[in-house]
Amino acid sequence: MELFDAITQRRTHRGEFRADTISQEHLDRLIEAAQWAPSPFNTQPWEFLIIREPAGKNALAELTAECVVGQFKDSTFLDDNSRWMRLTEAEWEERGDGVLLTDHVDLPPMFRKDPTKLKPLLKHAKHLSILGHLGAGKLPAKEISELVRTSPLLILILMDNTRRPPGDGGERWMWLGMGAAIQNLLLTATGLGIGTQFVSAPLERQDDRDRIQDGFNIPDSHEIITLLRLGYLDASHGKSVRLPSTTVIRRESY
Numbered sequence: 001m002e003l004f005d006a007i008t009q010r011r012t013h014r015g016e017f018r019a020d021t022i023s024q025e026h027l028d029r030l031i032e033a034a035q036w037a038p039s040p041f042n043t044q045p046w047e048f049l050i051i052r053e054p055a056g057k058n059a060l061a062e063l064t065a066e067c068v069v070g071q072f073k074d075s076t077f078l079d080d081n082s083r084w085m086r087l088t089e090a091e092w093e094e095r096g097d098g099v100l101l102t103d104h105v106d107l108p109p110m111f112r113k114d115p116t117k118l119k120p121l122l123k124h125a126k127h128l129s130i131l132g133h134l135g136a137g138k139l140p141a142k143e144i145s146e147l148v149r150t151s152p153l154l155i156l157i158l159m160d161n162t163r164r165p166p167g168d169g170g171e172r173w174m175w176l177g178m179g180a181a182i183q184n185l186l187l188t189a190t191g192l193g194i195g196t197q198f199v200s201a202p203l204e205r206q207d208d209r210d211r212i213q214d215g216f217n218i219p220d221s222h223e224i225i226t227l228l229r230l231g232y233l234d235a236s237h238g239k240s241v242r243l244p245s246t247t248v249i250r251r252e253s254y
């Protein structure tokens with residue numbers, strides 16, 4: 001696959017993957033691609049915790065479910081979320097940013113036909129936390145947790161803080177290097193027909209990150225940067241949107 005095609009065809013995959021395991025050859029390729037990313041002073045602060053066995057997957061799936069249930073009860077989270085939720089494909093395309101609500105949750109039948117009916121509710125999304133307290137988060141939590149549990153491969157991406165470059169900006173530059181490594185991995189996956197999804201819910205809060213740190217024996221010197229789920233795809237890439245480039249380019253001076 002051409003590099004530019006991989007860049008523009010990479011998508012976040014929020015559905016099921018094929019059940020077959022990722023081959024060792026392909027996994028090696030993903031990690032090698034990540035390792036060739038630039039990093040400050042060539043510090044290469046990344047490590048990759050590969051999870052293929054049910055025990056690790058189950059633990060992360062359970063924690064994800066718990067965290068999603070918590071997010072549905074959290075009025076601030078819901079309010080912040082609503083800013084980026086698009087109710088219809090038309091709105092999503094017109095705005096050119098955010099995520100499609102129906103890609104994230106299965107809507108109740110009354111809203112399925114016309115999701116715009118949700119508009120007034122989203123405007124006051126923080127009040128939806130009442131529904132969260134009544135258990136509204138349980139269904140989406142179960143769905144995402146099931147996706148985590150059944151993914152052929154999970155990767156916890158770690159940053160080794162002992163490999164910090166010099167200077168006040170050290171941590172900042174390390175994070176940039178981590179981003180470059182992750183993108184190399186995602187693009188290589190796209191070229192190999194492997195779908196990927198960031199799973200941020202179990203990593204939002206320090207307490208939850210600590211639980212993962214303990215559960216997977218990750219030393220204190222290492223920071224969990226993200227969790228990815230991966231698997232082969234049957235269908236080709238789905239839809240995404242971007243802002244027009246004219247809105248992100250400034251010339252000569254802001």
Ligand SMILES: Cc1cc2nc3c(=O)[nH]c(=O)nc-3n(C[C@H](O)[C@H](O)[C@H](O)COP(=O)(O)O)c2cc1C
Nearest residue numbers: 010011012014098099197198199200201239240241
């Ligand atoms: C740091 C980071 C965290 C993300 N967390 C999630 C997540 O928890 N769940 C999810 O479905 N997508 C997550 N995404 C994917 C974005 O929602 C996605 O990249 C964006 O909507 C654009 O869609 P695309 O990747 O298909 O082009 C994350 C992306 C990044 C870079």
